[in-house]
Amino acid sequence: MKRLAIALVLAAATTAQAATVGKPAPEFTAPDLQGQPVKLSDYKGKYVVLEWTNPECPYVRRHYNSGNMPALQKELGAKDVVWLAVNSTNQSSGEFKTPQEMAKWMSEKGAAPKATLIDKDSKVGKLYDARTTPHMYVIDPQGRLIYAGAIDDKRWASTEETKKARNHVRAALGEAMAGKPVSVAATSPYGCTVKY
Amino acid sequence: MRFVLLLFLFFTLSATGAPVRTPQIEAELIAERDALVPGEPITVALRLAMIPGWHTYWRNPGDSGEPTRIEWRLPAGFAAGEIEWPVPQRIPVGPLMNFGYEGEVLLLTRLVPPADLVAGRPVTVRARAHWLVCEVHCIPEDVELSLTLPVASRAGPHARWGKPIAAARAQLPVPAPEGWRFDARSEDGGASLAIAPPRGVDLKEAFFLPYEQGKVEPAAPQTLAREGDGYRLALRAAAQPVGPFERASGVLVSPQGPALAIDVPIAARFADLGLVLALALAFAGGLLLNLMPCVLPVLSIKALGFAAAGEAGGSRLKEGLLYSAGVLVSFWLLAALLAALRAGGAQLGWGFQLQSPVAVALLAALFLVLALNLSGLFEFRLSVAGRPAGEFLSGVLAVVIASPCTAPFMGVALGYAVLESGWRAFLVFTALGVGMALPYAALAWFPGWRRHLPRPGAWMLRLKRWLAVPLYATVIWLAWVFAQQVGPAAPAHDASWEPYSAEKVASLAAAGRPSFVDFTAAWCVTCQVNERVVLAREDVLEDFRARGVALLRADWTRRDPEIARALAALGRSGVPAYVLYKPGRPPLVLPELLTRERLLAALDG
Numbered sequence: 001m002k003r004l005a006i007a008l009v010l011a012a013a014t015t016a017q018a019a020t021v022g023k024p025a026p027e028f029t030a031p032d033l034q035g036q037p038v039k040l041s042d043y044k045g046k047y048v049v050l051e052w053t054n055p056e057c058p059y060v061r062r063h064y065n066s067g068n069m070p071a072l073q074k075e076l077g078a079k080d081v082v083w084l085a086v087n088s089t090n091q092s093s094g095e096f097k098t099p100q101e102m103a104k105w106m107s108e109k110g111a112a113p114k115a116t117l118i119d120k121d122s123k124v125g126k127l128y129d130a131r132t133t134p135h136m137y138v139i140d141p142q143g144r145l146i147y148a149g150a151i152d153d154k155r156w157a158s159t160e161e162t163k164k165a166r167n168h169v170r171a172a173l174g175e176a177m178a179g180k181p182v183s184v185a186a187t188s189p190y191g192c193t194v195k196y
Numbered sequence: 197m198r199f200v201l202l203l204f205l206f207f208t209l210s211a212t213g214a215p216v217r218t219p220q221i222e223a224e225l226i227a228e229r230d231a232l233v234p235g236e237p238i239t240v241a242l243r244l245a246m247i248p249g250w251h252t253y254w255r256n257p258g259d260s261g262e263p264t265r266i267e268w269r270l271p272a273g274f275a276a277g278e279i280e281w282p283v284p285q286r287i288p289v290g291p292l293m294n295f296g297y298e299g300e301v302l303l304l305t306r307l308v309p310p311a312d313l314v315a316g317r318p319v320t321v322r323a324r325a326h327w328l329v330c331e332v333h334c335i336p337e338d339v340e341l342s343l344t345l346p347v348a349s350r351a352g353p354h355a356r357w358g359k360p361i362a363a364a365r366a367q368l369p370v371p372a373p374e375g376w377r378f379d380a381r382s383e384d385g386g387a388s389l390a391i392a393p394p395r396g397v398d399l400k401e402a403f404f405l406p407y408e409q410g411k412v413e414p415a416a417p418q419t420l421a422r423e424g425d426g427y428r429l430a431l432r433a434a435a436q437p438v439g440p441f442e443r444a445s446g447v448l449v450s451p452q453g454p455a456l457a458i459d460v461p462i463a464a465r466f467a468d469l470g471l472v473l474a475l476a477l478a479f480a481g482g483l484l485l486n487l488m489p490c491v492l493p494v495l496s497i498k499a500l501g502f503a504a505a506g507e508a509g510g511s512r513l514k515e516g517l518l519y520s521a522g523v524l525v526s527f528w529l530l531a532a533l534l535a536a537l538r539a540g541g542a543q544l545g546w547g548f549q550l551q552s553p554v555a556v557a558l559l560a561a562l563f564l565v566l567a568l569n570l571s572g573l574f575e576f577r578l579s580v581a582g583r584p585a586g587e588f589l590s591g592v593l594a595v596v597i598a599s600p601c602t603a604p605f606m607g608v609a610l611g612y613a614v615l616e617s618g619w620r621a622f623l624v625f626t627a628l629g630v631g632m633a634l635p636y637a638a639l640a641w642f643p644g645w646r647r648h649l650p651r652p653g654a655w656m657l658r659l660k661r662w663l664a665v666p667l668y669a670t671v672i673w674l675a676w677v678f679a680q681q682v683g684p685a686a687p688a689h690d691a692s693w694e695p696y697s698a699e700k701v702a703s704l705a706a707a708g709r710p711s712f713v714d715f716t717a718a719w720c721v722t723c724q725v726n727e728r729v730v731l732a733r734e735d736v737l738e739d740f741r742a743r744g745v746a747l748l749r750a751d752w753t754r755r756d757p758e759i760a761r762a763l764a765a766l767g768r769s770g771v772p773a774y775v776l777y778k779p780g781r782p783p784l785v786l787p788e789l790l791t792r793e794r795l796l797a798a799l800d801g
Contacts, residue, residue, distance in 0.1 A: 020435070059336075094333075155262050156328075186438045192333075192334040193290070195332065
């Protein structure tokens with residue numbers, strides 16, 4: 001009887017839809033910096049990278065200041081990969097950035113995502129169970145999640161070390177585009193907590 | 197006198213490094229004693245004092261964050277261990293959860309100075325500490341720290357930091373002391389941890405802090421439920437898992453007891469095995485039972501009974517069905533008996549009927565009668581109450597004499613049946629019965645098959661005499677089992693094998709040594725065969741020795757709840773079971789039919 005109760009509690013908890021590698025990525029709608037709604041399904045048929053970001057987080061700043069993240073955005077954009085940067089910082093948080101502030105910061109850093117989404121109610125973040133900034137997700141043209149986790153395998157490192165780190169997003173896309181299975185499909189993400 | 201006072205002051209002031217202050221943290225390296233003694237380990241600590249509202253992180257920071265890291269820059273000959281982490285607090289951040297420290301924390305590390313260190317000049321150890329300190333905002337910081345200590349032949353506790361460091365060490369998580377038992381089992385959506393505390397310990401609250409990220413969901417509540425004499429804690433798997441969740445490895449905290457460091461494998465759930473697969477295995481096992489040395493002699497005689505009748509007997513369907521009914525009903529009865537006994541709380545598994553000396557004695561008598569019958573020394577007719585009852589009883593007899601033998605595949609199928617319960621177990625035992633009854637029933641049903649049996653003749657009498665031999669051997673063996681069970685516990689006659697205990701396996705693994713456990717029983721024929729044919733061989737023992745594998749024997753001849761629990765945790769309910777425990781890996785259960793090649797493949801794999 002106890003065992004049944006435990007099983008039910010656990011089962012009920014897991015029915016809450018979370019983005020899980022191997023399953024279809026949940027659909028969402030969020031406004032971009034111009035206020036236009038952007039839907040995940042707009043990009044069906046293409047590879048999509050979701051990057052949870054927050055300019056106030058030192059880990060995000062490290063990747064942008066070093067040029068690491070902008071370079072990856074440009075490189076993948078040239079391969080027709082849709083990069084969506086998402087800021088799920090709740091509007092009640094002290095770290096909230098308005099669309100104008102976000103646009104200014106992104107342009108200062110030379111960032112080149114397809115779109116930057118302001119998720120001020122934190123809905124998309126909770127839908128994807130995004131926990132850190134940065135937290136990366138890669139979705140294939142059929143809408144399936146093929147990678148979720150950290151941007152690379154070095155939590156805190158100098159610029160030179162970052163260059164030598166294994167970039168999981170680049171690796172996952174390289175393998176998927178070559179028709180190979182993704183060898184590292186899930187890692188523990190690192191960074192600051194998402195400010196829900 | 198003044199000189200002594202000055203010297204004393206010099207010692208106490210030297211035994212520190214200057215604290216480094218950042219806006220949120222005051223950090224310094226401190227030592228438990230006031231001097232380094234050559235060759236003697238000393239506990240040093242990274243002391244982090246955080247301003248209110250800010251926290252640093254544990255080895256598993258939880259949903260986000262980063263564990264504090266110390267990179268030592270030690271003089272030649274010094275060695276430093278890993279951080280010994282105090283029990284962290286749970287720090288919720290919105291819907292997420294972190295594991296870390298607020299206020300002040302001492303991260304302990306053991307330092308060992310070389311034995312040839314020269315007394316006289318003080319020594320400075322340096323470290324680069326890296327941490328992430330967060331409130332709402334997060335700041336990663338890198339700080340250079342140093343600690344200078346004099347070198348002396350004796351050292352006392354540090355005046356300021358001796359007591360706090362000792363107190364911190366006393367509160368570190370400890371491996372579970374005597375009397376605590378832990379088991380983990382896979383559930384839908386995660387796992388559950390069975391906790392059996394020693395008598396008198398009453399847990400009202402408990403929480404499991406995993407060492408690794410990506411296994412247990414940090415923010416999920418963990419419901420604690422009473423179960424028998426112990427408890428069960430529900431662990432929800434991470435919503436985005438990283439790697440398989442095969443071990444419950446972490447710290448169990450409870451206000452009612454000490455913080456316990458545990459590391460147990462998570463036993464697979466049998467629903468995963470699938471009822472269909474369990475049925476298939478049970479059926480195959482039942483078929484193979486007919487070939488086991490317990491059953492084959494008597495069954496061959498019965499089969500040859502058909503040879504005597506020849507094709508003229510026509511379809512003996514009725515006999516075949518009665519025999520099958522005997523087999524099935526016996527299996528059902530045994531299953532029901534086992535279920536009833538387990539419901540009553542007994543830690544039993546398959547083969548339980550042979551753990552009783554009375555049952556063994558009765559079986560020995562039965563085999564003796566059968567053997568004497570085959571030798572022609574004792575006549576009795578199996579069909580005592582008339583033909584139909586006789587066929588039914590012969591089915592019952594077949595199951596009774598099969599019980600000492602466990603066929604391949606039966607182990608896993610029975611494990612499923614015994615640990616699942618209700619209608620699933622019933623179906624598995626039915627499949628086992630059908631498999632076992634099938635060959636004889638087929639022979640009875642299809643006269644055409646009997647065409648292939650040899651023509652009757654005088655050779656049949658000779659064959660009966662010969663087939664009596666394995667039965668006599670069984671009698672002798674059962675008598676030996678009986679002696680084992682009622683006699684005093686015999687001393688280990690084989691020095692290579694130590695008696696099994698779960699603690700022994702754990703302490704061997706902690707020391708980095710693999711161990712091989714032979715779960716066996718005197719009444720288990722397959723066990724005895726494997727032991728003599730494989731495990732007692734010099735070259736096999738050498739294989740183990742060369743790889744530093746400790747050999748443990750778990751003797752289940754008599755009832756033993758600890759062994760029963762260990763088998764259950766491995767997904768088995770009977771013997772034999774051959775398990776290889778390699779440190780850091782989940783236990784590997786080898787097949788019931790052992791060969792040297794399989795052993796080597798497992799050892800080197």
